[in-house]
Amino acid sequence: MSFTATKFAPSPLPLNSTIPRSNDKPLSFSFDHFKPHPSSSFLGSTRTLLRFGALARPHARTRSSSPVSAVLLQQTSNLLVTKEEGLELYEDMILGRFFEDKCAEMYYRGKMFGFVHLYNGQEAVSTGFIKLLKKEDSVVSTYRDHVHALSKGVPSRQVMSELFGKATGCCRGQGGSMHMFSKEHNLLGGFAFIGEGIPVATGAAFTNKYKREVLNQADADHVTLAFFGDGTCNNGQFFECLNMAALWKLPIVFVVENNLWAIGMSHLRATSDPQIYKKGPAFGMPGVHVDGMDVLKVREVAKEAIQRARRGEGPTLVECETYRFRGHSLADPDELRDPAEKEHYAGRDPIAALKKYLFENNLANEQELKAIEKKIDEVLEDAVEFADNSPLPPRSQLLENVFADPKGFGIGPDGSYRCEDPKFTQGTAHV
Amino acid sequence: MSADPKVFLMGEEVGEYQGAYKISKGLLEKYGPERVLDTPITEAGFAGIGVGAAYYGLRPVVEFMTFNFSMQAIDHIINSAAKSNYMSAGQISVPIVFRGPNGAAAGVGAQHSQCYASWYGACPGLKVLTPYSSEDARGLLKAAIRDPDPVVFLENELLYGESFPVTAEALDSSFCLPIGKAKIEREGKDVTITAYSKMVGYALKAAETLAKEGISAEVINLRSIRPLDRSTINNSVRKTNRLVTVEEGFPQHGVGAEICTSVIEESFGYLDAPVERIAGADVPMPYAANLERMAVPQVEDIVRAAKRACYRSVPLAAAA
Numbered sequence: 149m150s151f152t153a154t155k156f157a158p159s160p161l162p163l164n165s166t167i168p169r170s171n172d173k174p175l176s177f178s179f180d181h182f183k184p185h186p187s188s189s190f191l192g193s194t195r196t197l198l199r200f201g202a203l204a205r206p207h208a209r210t211r212s213s214s215p216v217s218a219v220l221l222q223q224t225s226n227l228l229v230t231k232e233e234g235l236e237l238y239e240d241m242i243l244g245r246f247f248e249d250k251c252a253e254m255y256y257r258g259k260m261f262g263f264v265h266l267y268n269g270q271e272a273v274s275t276g277f278i279k280l281l282k283k284e285d286s287v288v289s290t291y292r293d294h295v296h297a298l299s300k301g302v303p304s305r306q307v308m309s310e311l312f313g314k315a316t317g318c319c320r321g322q323g324g325s326m327h328m329f330s331k332e333h334n335l336l337g338g339f340a341f342i343g344e345g346i347p348v349a350t351g352a353a354f355t356n357k358y359k360r361e362v363l364n365q366a367d368a369d370h371v372t373l374a375f376f377g378d379g380t381c382n383n384g385q386f387f388e389c390l391n392m393a394a395l396w397k398l399p400i401v402f403v404v405e406n407n408l409w410a411i412g413m414s415h416l417r418a419t420s421d422p423q424i425y426k427k428g429p430a431f432g433m434p435g436v437h438v439d440g441m442d443v444l445k446v447r448e449v450a451k452e453a454i455q456r457a458r459r460g461e462g463p464t465l466v467e468c469e470t471y472r473f474r475g476h477s478l479a480d481p482d483e484l485r486d487p488a489e490k491e492h493y494a495g496r497d498p499i500a501a502l503k504k505y506l507f508e509n510n511l512a513n514e515q516e517l518k519a520i521e522k523k524i525d526e527v528l529e530d531a532v533e534f535a536d537n538s539p540l541p542p543r544s545q546l547l548e549n550v551f552a553d554p555k556g557f558g559i560g561p562d563g564s565y566r567c568e569d570p571k572f573t574q575g576t577a578h579v
Numbered sequence: 580m581s582a583d584p585k586v587f588l589m590g591e592e593v594g595e596y597q598g599a600y601k602i603s604k605g606l607l608e609k610y611g612p613e614r615v616l617d618t619p620i621t622e623a624g625f626a627g628i629g630v631g632a633a634y635y636g637l638r639p640v641v642e643f644m645t646f647n648f649s650m651q652a653i654d655h656i657i658n659s660a661a662k663s664n665y666m667s668a669g670q671i672s673v674p675i676v677f678r679g680p681n682g683a684a685a686g687v688g689a690q691h692s693q694c695y696a697s698w699y700g701a702c703p704g705l706k707v708l709t710p711y712s713s714e715d716a717r718g719l720l721k722a723a724i725r726d727p728d729p730v731v732f733l734e735n736e737l738l739y740g741e742s743f744p745v746t747a748e749a750l751d752s753s754f755c756l757p758i759g760k761a762k763i764e765r766e767g768k769d770v771t772i773t774a775y776s777k778m779v780g781y782a783l784k785a786a787e788t789l790a791k792e793g794i795s796a797e798v799i800n801l802r803s804i805r806p807l808d809r810s811t812i813n814n815s816v817r818k819t820n821r822l823v824t825v826e827e828g829f830p831q832h833g834v835g836a837e838i839c840t841s842v843i844e845e846s847f848g849y850l851d852a853p854v855e856r857i858a859g860a861d862v863p864m865p866y867a868a869n870l871e872r873m874a875v876p877q878v879e880d881i882v883r884a885a886k887r888a889c890y891r892s893v894p895l896a897a898a899a
């Protein structure tokens with residue numbers, strides 16, 4: 149019996165025979181036929197990656213791919229975004245990147261604590277998907293949730309303040325880095341346990357169907373996005389929800405952010421068939437693989453998946469192949485990832501790729517992008533100052549929000565509700 | 580592991596990463612990937628696999644990266660591990676150890692900061708151990724692995740970073756501790772303080788403070804939550820006539836409640852003061868550091884409670 153990594157490495161699967169995108173129909177997916185289409189060859193998975201041995205994607209093509217934008221460029225008549233859209237995407241990605249860099253700085257300065265998981269490198273996924281949503285649509289995230297919150301519109305001030313543990317945070321300092329919630333923005337968490345968010349997201353999608361079919365709200369067309377990682381796709385809750393979502397045709401998109409690693413566990417060492425998107429068709433929904441380092445490609449796929457959900461045609465599984473540029477959390481020594489692998493992906497920075505596209509298509513010039521970066525710098529300076537100057541949660545907050553109705557604390561020895569005791573709100577460690 | 584080839588370790592990041600908290604450092608190198616298995620993130624799956632292996636006499640040590648995540652495997656811990664010996668009328672025993680860090684860490688919020696001692700302590704068929712010192716960890720873990728029944732072994736993340744003096748006896752390869760036996764960490768005559776895991780250290784600090792004020796506290800390190808060493812606790816209370824229970828977990832239906840009942844049942848006549856219970860606040864753990872501090876017991880809380888028990892301070896009026 150051997151459990152060595154080599155034995156676990158997948159045997160080469162037949163290369164996916166889907167037609168490489170042609171110039172006239174670059175991004176077509178057979179959503180309707182539920183056919184798995186690894187629409188991108190995930191450029192990182194080409195020759196270079198094959199050198200990493202274990203990391204070679206089974207469906208990697210051996211030809212060397214041109215950069216994303218080059219493929220897209222060939223159809224200049226058919227630009228993927230307008231100038232406004234391009235700038236919006238750029239701004240959102242810069243916000244995500246700079247926010248996380250600021251978090252690292254503040255963590256090392258002792259302003260935030262605990263486990264802080266940063267999103268650097270994965271911005272194209274959050275931006276590519278969430279910027280297509282309406283405010284009423286829901287997002288369910290994991291412990292790596294700051295940037296999803298920002299993309300969904302939760303103000304930087306509120307997210308930063310939450311991280312500082314201040315009363316002005318989006319959860320008044322009660323949630324913290326791994327538990328961002330905002331009812332106003334339909335951000336439903338912030339789940340720190342693997343897989344946990346997926347059923348909750350599926351429940352949010354279920355609600356929409358219920359509203360439409362039981363409560364007769366014919367216009368209910370809200371979509372839920374569930375974000376989670378490659379490692380999470382080995383957890384039962386993922387499979388259980390793929391089944392129910394397809395069974396009941398729920399308006400949800402399962403967005404896998406496959407950054408190839410789950411802390412120090414390589415995806416290929418953890419998963420019998422590492423092509424996650426293939427699990428969609430197994431449950432009767434489309435599974436799509438997309439280059440998660442290219443915001444425009446992500447957006448293209450996201451658009452179709454979200455529209456499909458909105459039209460009531462059911463769920464989609466999207467595997468975005470991406471990479472995190474930092475350790476798992478700020479406490480992770482990050483010793484197991486090959487420096488060459490990191491360097492390789494650093495070269496595929498999604499922000500640089502979008503920038504290049506915008507330039508090459510005359511959608512933006514250097515000054516415009518610089519102006520955005522400057523604006524975000526200012527937004528974040530302001531957010532930090534706001535968080536720093538905000539008050540700590542008062543002692544009286546300790547026992548608040550445990551129940552929607554504080555009578556849940558029960559009746560005291562004197563026969564009245566404990567929450568009505570004037571001392572109650574002072575909160576002590578021994579209630 | 581060197582003594583028994585049937586013992587193996589499985590869990591997330593226990594191998595190549597050397598343990599999320601580096602607890603299994605060196606084990607992969609020493610025992611190889613057949614006995615130190617990195618699993619996918621599937622607690623329900625690998626805990627159940629551990630139980631199945633234990634059915635056939637292997638001795639799995641299943642690590643939860645933290646005990647919080649054992650909630651995804653609790654069906655197997657309780658239904659498959661704890662009840663099989665009974666349901667099969669003794670035909671199938673389950674010699675398995677579930678271990679990992681338990682209790683509040685720092686700054687990680689509600690989902691990652693919780694004590695499972697009373698949760699698992701409530702289940703027939705389980706043994707629940709809570710080491711405090713290095714000696715405890717070594718002696719109790721060996722006992723747990725050798726035990727024919729399922730053991731829940733609750734370590735503490737914040738104690739991982741602490742070092743303890745170790746005796747030559749504890750280093751001896753034959754060293755092992757009995758399950759179900761508490762340890763008197765510090766003898767005293769005025770008040771008994773029971774604690775487990777990290778709270779033992781707090782209780783000892785409180786005892787030092789109390790000593791300066793002329794109160795001699797006896798500190799009991801429970802070591803085992805289930806079975807509970809009722810005898811050591813009651814003998815101590817019969818001597819000191821006062822009791823303070825300390826735990827990090829939630830107060831209601833907690834370890835302190837069980838200890839209190841035992842003392843009321845067996846030593847009621849010896850009590851000179853109401854039993855004081857120190858526990859975590861009855862709220863999910865807040866993230867903000869100032870609230871977090873208020874939500875977990877502090878040394879001062881123990882000192883105050885001991886003084887109340889000894890009538891050295893005014894009783895807490897209508898504790899909120």
Ligand SMILES: Cc1ncc(C[n+]2csc(CCOP(=O)(O)OP(=O)(O)O)c2C)c(N)n1
Pocket residue numbers: 292340341342376377378379380381405407409410411476591620622644648651
């Ligand atoms: C149930 C459960 N088990 C273990 C963990 C510890 N843990 C936190 S993140 C993580 C890895 C997750 O990897 P992946 O799903 O790929 O997401 P990524 O961190 O790469 O974004 C693990 C094992 C957890 N949070 N929940």
Ligand SMILES: [Mg+2]
Pocket residue numbers: 377378379405406407408409410411
């Ligand atoms: Mg991952």
